[in-house]
Amino acid sequence: MAKYTILTPAGASFTTAGGGYEYEMEALEGLDAEIVECPATEEGFIAAAPTADAVYAKGMKFTAAMINALTKCRHIALGTVGVDYVDVAAATAKGIPVTNCPDTFIEEVADHAMMLLLATHRRCIEQDRMVREGRWAEGRPQLLKIPRLMGQTLGFIGFGRVARATARRAKAFGLHMKAYDPYVEELTLSALGVEPATLSEVLSTSDFVSMHLPDTPETRGFLKERHFRQMKPNAIFITTGRGPTVNEAALIKALEEKWIAGAGLDVFEVEPTRPDNPLHRMPHVILSPHNASASSRFDPARKRRVGQELALTLQGKWPMSCVNPTVLEKSGLRRWQPYAMERGPNS
C-alpha cells in the first residue's frame, strides 16, 4: 500500500468520459501516492473517507457530510474553475485547503462564448437548416433584418478571467463593451476597452449580455424576471458561467414573451437538461451541453494541474490555487512562494 491515498469517486470526471489517471500520476511521480477509487455515492465516499490523505474531487457534489467524514485529509483538489461542486465552507471549517484550476482552459471558454454570440446573432443553426431543407431563398431575408455586429454593445456580468478573454476577442469584432463586476478594478476594464457599468446599465443598454458569474451563495438565482425585463427587445443573452446563477424559468418567459430576442447557453439550472425543457424547442436559442472548456488540450492540462496541486500538499507545501486560503496558515503546510491572499469570491 502506498504511503498516501488520494481518494476519488470512480468513473467520469465532470466534463470528460473518465479514463485512467496517467496525467495526474505523471505529476505525482516520485511520490509514494496512489489514486484510489471509491463508489461515486455519498455513502460510498463516506465509508472510504478515513483512508484519504487527499481527495480528487470529480464526478459528483461533495457535501458537508462527505467532508466531515474525512479524518486525515490535507487537500481537496478540483479539476474545474467552478468550486460549486464542493462545500467549501465545510472544508474551511475543517481546515482543509480546496484548490481549483483557474487558468487552464480560459481560452476555450472565451472561444465558446464568442461562438454562441456569433452563432445566435447570425442565426447560424436556422440558416444551416434552411439550406439542408431546400429553403435557400429564406436565408437572406432573415439576415437582412439583423443589425451589423460592429458597433453593437456587449455587456458582461462578472468580469473575471473568461470575460476578459472574451473581451479581447470581441474587441476585434468592433463591439462596444461594458461590464458589471464590483470586485474588479476599473483599470482592468479600461485596459481592455471596457466601460465600468452598473448592473442596470449593462442590462438596459446591451445588445448582447454575457454572463460569467461563479455559482456562490451570493450569485445563486442572480438574474431574475425583473432583470430580463430590463433588457432590450433585440438583446441576446449568452452564458458559459453556471446555470444556477440564472432563474431559468424567467429566461424562458423572457424568450417566449419576446422581452429578448435570443440566447446562447452552455450551462443550465439542471444538467443534463430534461427532454421537456422548453429551451429545446426555441429556434433562436443555441444550446451546448456544458462543454465550453473542452478541447484536446483541456483534459491533459487540467489533470496535470490537479496532479501538481496534490503533489505540493503531499510534500507538505502550500498549493498554488487555493480557494480558501485562510486555512493555509494553520494547515501545517509550508509556504514556498509568494501567495496572493487577497482573492475574489471565486478565485
Ligand SMILES: NC(=O)C1=CN([C@@H]2O[C@H](COP(=O)(O)OP(=O)(O)OC[C@H]3O[C@@H](n4cnc5c(N)ncnc54)[C@H](O)[C@@H]3O)[C@@H](O)[C@H]2O)C=CC1
Ligand atoms: N461552461 C464551462 O465549461 C465553464 C464554466 N465556468 C464557470 O464560469 C465562471 C467564471 O469563470 P472565470 O471567469 O474563470 O472565473 P473568475 O473567478 O476569474 O471570475 C469570476 C468573476 O465574477 C465576479 N463576481 C463574483 N461574484 C460577483 C457578483 N456577485 N457580482 C458581480 N461579479 C461577481 C468576480 O469578481 C470575478 O471577477 C466559473 O466560476 C465557472 O463556474 C468556468 C469554466 C468553464
Ligand SMILES: O=C(O)C(=O)COP(=O)(O)O
Ligand atoms: O471548470 C469549470 O468550472 C467548468 O464548468 C468546466 O468543467 P466542469 O464542467 O465544471 O467539469
